[in-house]
Amino acid sequence: MLYRQMFGLPTWRARGPFTELERMRQQMDRLMETLSPDTSIARPAGVFPLINLTEDRDSYHLRAELPGVKADDLEIQVLRKTISLSGKRTFSEEGQEVRYHRREREAGTFSRMIGLPGEIDPEKVKASLKNGILTVVVAKAEAAKPRQITVA
Amino acid sequence: MADKQSKEIQVKDKQEVSTPAEQTRPGLVFTPDVDIFETELAITLLADLPGVRPEDLTIDLRDNTLTIAGEIYPVEGGDEEDILIEYETGKYYRQFTLSEVIAQEKIDAKLTDGVLRLTLPKVEKAVPRKITVAV
Numbered sequence: 001m002l003y004r005q006m007f008g009l010p011t012w013r014a015r016g017p018f019t020e021l022e023r024m025r026q027q028m029d030r031l032m033e034t035l036s037p038d039t040s041i042a043r044p045a046g047v048f049p050l051i052n053l054t055e056d057r058d059s060y061h062l063r064a065e066l067p068g069v070k071a072d073d074l075e076i077q078v079l080r081k082t083i084s085l086s087g088k089r090t091f092s093e094e095g096q097e098v099r100y101h102r103r104e105r106e107a108g109t110f111s112r113m114i115g116l117p118g119e120i121d122p123e124k125v126k127a128s129l130k131n132g133i134l135t136v137v138v139a140k141a142e143a144a145k146p147r148q149i150t151v152a
Numbered sequence: 153m154a155d156k157q158s159k160e161i162q163v164k165d166k167q168e169v170s171t172p173a174e175q176t177r178p179g180l181v182f183t184p185d186v187d188i189f190e191t192e193l194a195i196t197l198l199a200d201l202p203g204v205r206p207e208d209l210t211i212d213l214r215d216n217t218l219t220i221a222g223e224i225y226p227v228e229g230g231d232e233e234d235i236l237i238e239y240e241t242g243k244y245y246r247q248f249t250l251s252e253v254i255a256q257e258k259i260d261a262k263l264t265d266g267v268l269r270l271t272l273p274k275v276e277k278a279v280p281r282k283i284t285v286a287v
Binding site: 056091 | 158159160161162163164185186187188189190191192196198200201202203204205227228229231232233234235236237238239263265266267
C-alpha cells in the first residue's frame with residue numbers, strides 16, 4: 001500500500017484506466033485557455049462573410065468586409081431578430097490572353113443569417129457599402145432598449 | 153470561369169504578417185489577397201483591401217520591389233460594445249519583386265469598392281517582338 005501511494009500507481013477499484021487520461025486532458029484544456037491571449041475573438045462561424053456585431057444604446061451595428069461586391073448584388077433582409085445577407089461577388093473577365101501568376105481572390109455567392117440578441121425595429125434600418133465594408137445599422141425595438149428608472 | 157462565379161465563397165482567415173521593421177503605431181498588419189496576371193503588354197494586380205480609403209493607400213515601386221500599404225482607421229463609434237467579433241481589422245501590407253521592367257510613368261491604380269486594380273505596363277523593350285526573317 002505504501003509503495004502504491006509513493007509511486008502513484010492507480011488503484012483499480014476507484015478509477016478506470018482512462019480516468020487519469022481524462023483528467024490530464026482537462027488540465028491541458030484549462031492550460032490552453034489561460035494561454036490563448038484574446039478570448040474576445042470568437043471562433044468564426046465558418047460562413048462567408050465574417051461579421052462583426054456591436055451595439056450601442058439605440059441600435060445594433062453589423063459590419064462585414066465585402067470587397068468588390070456591388071450594392072446591386074447585395075440583398076439584406078431584416079426580420080424581428082435576424083438579419084440575413086446574401087449576394088454574389090463577380091469579377092470582370094480578363095480575356096483569353098492572360099497568364100495568371102496568383103489567384104487568391106474568390107468569386108462566388110454567399111448567404112448568411114445572423115441572429116441578434118434582442119428585437120429590432122425593421123422600419124429603421126440603414127445600410128451602406130463603402131470601400132468594400134458593409135455597415136448595417138438597425139434600431140433596437142422600443143421594448144428592447146434599456147430604460148432608466150428614477151427612484152421617486 | 154462561369155461555374156467559378158456561382159459557387160459559394162469559402163471563409164478565409166485573414167493572414168497576419170510580421171513586417172520587417174517594427175511599427176510606430178501599434179496594430180495588426182494583414183496580407184491582402186491578390187490576383188496577378190500578365191499579358192504581353194502589362195502586369196495587372198488586383199488586391200482586396202476592404203476599408204482602405206483611396207487617400208490612405210500607398211503604392212511604391214522602386215528597385216523592382218512593389219510595396220502596397222493600406223491604412224485602416226477604426227469605424228466604430230465610441231460607445232459601441234462588441235457582441236460578436238469574427239474578424240479583426242488592421243493595416244494591409246504586401247511586397248512583390250517584379251522581374252519585368254515596368255514603365256513607371258504609365259502605372260495606373262484604381263481603388264473601387266475596396267479592390268485595388270494596379271496596371272503595370274512593361275517597357276517597350278520587354279515586350280516580345282516577333283521578327284520575321286526575310287528570305
